[in-house]
Amino acid sequence: METVVINITTEYEKALEKSAELLKNGEVVGIPTETVYGLAANALCENAVKKIFVAKGRPSDNPLIVHIAKFEDLAPLVKEIPEKVKVMADAFWPAPLTMIMEKSDRVSNVVSGNLPTVAVRMPKSDYARAIIESCGLPLAAPSANLSGSPSPTNAKYVYDDMNGRIPLIIDGGNCEIGVESTVISFAEEPPRLLRPGGVTLEEMTALIGEIVVDDAVLNKLEEGAVASSPGMKYKHYAPSADITIIKSDFDCFKNLCESEENITALCFDGEKEKLSCKSVTYGDENDGYSQSARLFDALRELDELGAKKVYARCPNTKGMGLAVYNRLIRAAGFKIKVI
Numbered sequence: 001m002e003t004v005v006i007n008i009t010t011e012y013e014k015a016l017e018k019s020a021e022l023l024k025n026g027e028v029v030g031i032p033t034e035t036v037y038g039l040a041a042n043a044l045c046e047n048a049v050k051k052i053f054v055a056k057g058r059p060s061d062n063p064l065i066v067h068i069a070k071f072e073d074l075a076p077l078v079k080e081i082p083e084k085v086k087v088m089a090d091a092f093w094p095a096p097l098t099m100i101m102e103k104s105d106r107v108s109n110v111v112s113g114n115l116p117t118v119a120v121r122m123p124k125s126d127y128a129r130a131i132i133e134s135c136g137l138p139l140a141a142p143s144a145n146l147s148g149s150p151s152p153t154n155a156k157y158v159y160d161d162m163n164g165r166i167p168l169i170i171d172g173g174n175c176e177i178g179v180e181s182t183v184i185s186f187a188e189e190p191p192r193l194l195r196p197g198g199v200t201l202e203e204m205t206a207l208i209g210e211i212v213v214d215d216a217v218l219n220k221l222e223e224g225a226v227a228s229s230p231g232m233k234y235k236h237y238a239p240s241a242d243i244t245i246i247k248s249d250f251d252c253f254k255n256l257c258e259s260e261e262n263i264t265a266l267c268f269d270g271e272k273e274k275l276s277c278k279s280v281t282y283g284d285e286n287d288g289y290s291q292s293a294r295l296f297d298a299l300r301e302l303d304e305l306g307a308k309k310v311y312a313r314c315p316n317t318k319g320m321g322l323a324v325y326n327r328l329i330r331a332a333g334f335k336i337k338v339i
């Protein structure tokens with residue numbers, strides 16, 4: 001299959017027309033969002049959704065997020081809309097925020113991975129919402145990478161993984177947030193944070209009060225444990241390099257990196273110049289958003305450099321830092337060294 005790429009920033013009408021035509025025909029299209037690129041298909045058509053799992057090589061028990069363009073599109077997908085979801089949607093949507101509720105019968109088990117719930121998001125990206133609106137369908141869309149590799153933050157990375165596997169990629173430039181959406185479940189009370197992302201725990205708690213942070217956000221799931229979010233049990237965001245997170249100040253980090261042979265450092269902006277080993281930067285030490293925007297790119301750069309052993313600076317876990325830490329700790333296979 002030939003994979004066509006259309007740039008929506010320069011060919012807006014053509015991008016919308018072509019993506020709508022394919023999506024209505026039950027095909028899979030790579031689309032830009034503010035978080036990461038998505039592999040989208042008609043969420044109401046089982047055969048279309050199955051093609052996503054094939055293109056991605058995704059295990060079928062890992063459910064997909066359904067993307068909508070307007071709040072009115074939520075009701076048909078769920079049994080009822082909890083009061084807190086209305087408050088959250090009103091305050092944040094469109095946003096990098098996915099909310100889980102009990103699903104309606106219209107949502108197939110193929111989308112929900114056989115769970116009784118469905119995850120729904122209204123993306124902030126104007127391009128993503130325009131694509132949804134122009135085909136007039138809710139779109140199931142996981143990240144547009146092959147299962148197990150880092151989520152793609154630009155169209156080239158989507159092409160690298162999906163060339164020959166899907167008919168169309170819409171190029172909307174670099175993703176602003178750079179990590180996947182916040183996922184929070186309202187199928188239980190108090191609500192449970194399953195994955196941190198661009199809408200922070202602090203912002204949500206200020207609005208709706210108590211939120212339980214699922215163990216898997218910060219810790220490795222025990223062997224055989226049932227994951228609240230099936231995606232959490234799969235290996236994720238893993239570059240080929242062996243990464244260890246180093247919890248220390250910069251001087252100790254520098255000493256460690258320079259005391260061993262062939263270390264590549266994953267460090268903050270401005271630190272590269274102070275290190276004598278090879279290094280890749282991933283944003284400002286005090287700005288979680290600049291870290292999230294860079295992290296997956298930085299992981300891919302480590303692979304391109306042929307890095308074998310990587311020591312990574314540790315982000316703090318406040319605000320957007322929690323989302324960064326959650327991805328980095330998985331990339332590091334949960335290896336942390338405190339010095």
Ligand code: AMP
Binds near residue numbers: 062065115181228
């Ligand atoms: P991705 O599609 O790559 O952004 O991943 C979506 C994440 O949301 C995965 O970790 C899924 O396991 C999780 N997810 C989607 N739907 C549900 C659901 N109904 N219940 C729990 N987790 C879900």
Ligand code: MG
Binds near residue numbers: 142143151180
């Ligand atoms: Mg993913």
